[in-house]
Amino acid sequence: MNWLTNFVRPKLRALVARKEAPENLWLKCPKCEQMLFMRDWEANQEVCTHCGHHMRIRPLKRLPHLFDEGKYELHPLPRVTTDPLKFRDTERYEARLKKAQAKAEGATDALVVASGLMGNRMTVIAALDFGFMGGSMGTAVGEGLVMAAELAVARKAPLIVFSASGGARMQEGILSLMQLTRTTIAVRKVKEAGLPYIVVLTDPTTGGVSASFAMLGDIHLAEPDAIIGFAGPRVIQDTIRQELPEGFQRSEYLLEHGMVDAVVHRHKLRETLIRVITLLMDPLVVESVAAG
Numbered sequence: 001m002n003w004l005t006n007f008v009r010p011k012l013r014a015l016v017a018r019k020e021a022p023e024n025l026w027l028k029c030p031k032c033e034q035m036l037f038m039r040d041w042e043a044n045q046e047v048c049t050h051c052g053h054h055m056r057i058r059p060l061k062r063l064p065h066l067f068d069e070g071k072y073e074l075h076p077l078p079r080v081t082t083d084p085l086k087f088r089d090t091e092r093y094e095a096r097l098k099k100a101q102a103k104a105e106g107a108t109d110a111l112v113v114a115s116g117l118m119g120n121r122m123t124v125i126a127a128l129d130f131g132f133m134g135g136s137m138g139t140a141v142g143e144g145l146v147m148a149a150e151l152a153v154a155r156k157a158p159l160i161v162f163s164a165s166g167g168a169r170m171q172e173g174i175l176s177l178m179q180l181t182r183t184t185i186a187v188r189k190v191k192e193a194g195l196p197y198i199v200v201l202t203d204p205t206t207g208g209v210s211a212s213f214a215m216l217g218d219i220h221l222a223e224p225d226a227i228i229g230f231a232g233p234r235v236i237q238d239t240i241r242q243e244l245p246e247g248f249q250r251s252e253y254l255l256e257h258g259m260v261d262a263v264v265h266r267h268k269l270r271e272t273l274i275r276v277i278t279l280l281m282d283p284l285v286v287e288s289v290a291a292g
């Protein structure tokens, strides 16, 4: 037995581990199916270097590309009662949460709130994380968005939201739905303070999030080819019994139909956001730059 555990098992592990290492260096683009070298892909902000497909990037990977010199302050989400319903499906909700947290590099739920300078102006960003239980909105996300709005008002800063969500957090039942109204009120506070509220819609923005704060921006930007909608296409097709048009619920389709103001490549987001905020907050500065 000793020989098996001390000698054979480590040998087997080493064999398996050696196989895994090179695989981790490459990934396949889900759109064009080309192989991408992990390091190039990360340096390219997780956009396919062959076809330009925008993959779902997690907030902590995105934020450094937005703030001046990549510097920002993270604001921990307010503590909330976890698992108020003691919910259990195939797994306990608490266990699911812990698993998601373990992979979230210190984030406690599906929202990351950060503040810092953008174009030399204090800005607050709240970014949803699809990698954390599908970016679903429970009490913690709602509470985090309220905090982000209050922070923006206190600092007289614009609020930018990056949306990416499958909708409400089923495991929190009605409490999850209550976040729709709470986040709507939070956004209104920013607007009442005369501060810009900008939404960047990313793949995918659906369900309760698209039915609340993600559709209330003064300006809506979207990443290319992102799915944006309330219910999925199959549900709609079955309800209205009609074929849906080509490109339905994609950024470009929504731009054509007036739901989105601009579709912006991930590499251009920072400069576009700075320009939009400057236009909204200091229109004279933009005019003088344009004239000069």
Ligand SMILES: [Zn+2]
Residues within 6 Å of the ligand: 029, 030, 031, 032, 033, 034, 048, 049, 050, 051, 052, 053
């Ligand atoms: Zn590709």
